[in-house]
Amino acid sequence: MIKRIIILSLVYTIVILALTLNMDKLGNLYVFLLLLFNIVLATFIIRFIYKKHLKGFKPKNSEILYSTPQTSDNQLKKISTRPFLFGLEKKFISDDELFFDEKHFYAINKEQKKATFKLADITEISKTSLQINNRRLWQVKIKQDNGKEIVFKFAHNYTLWNKNFLDFYEKIKSINPTVVKTKWNLWSI
DSSP, rough: HHHHHHHHHHHHHHHHHHHHHHHHHOOOOHHHHHHHHHHHHHHHHHHHHIIIIIITTTTOOOOOOBBBOOSOOOOOOEEEEEOEEEEGGGGSSOOSSEEESSSSSEEEOOSOOOEEEGGGGGEEEEEEEEEEETEEEEEEEOOOOOOOOOEEEEEEOOOOOOHHHHHHHHHHHHHGGBBSSSOOOOGOO
């Protein structure tokens, strides 16, 4: 929906620009005012869409307690990847790399410090409305002991050879089926 509105406003601006360049009967002032109006309108539409749908999309998880890992991470299965969108992906996905094992969910930050959560503490797993490089963005919500909720938004790493995200999805579904808000099928990833 957002893409359609942005494309429509850009096409509208280009059409008006083409019309104004071909209109010799109007004075230069009218052409300038019409062009200025269209630029302001396109800017307003893009700003409105950004504020309504994209601003604040990336969660702020300042309450996470990280610790230095004491053991090796050989048994951890990675479920997230970092898609490329010319740096804009940093505004939409969490900064942490996400892993899981049989009992816990892990978030490892850039300094290689680890935050550990129980799989039973996950309150929601669902896909979001955004997609980067044909990868749907997903979110995992976790309730902490202090009652606050942490949200991790990420792009899955599901491929033909890597089924870790599907394993994570099935594991969460077997622990508590009510927290899974999005049905899994190959076409919904």
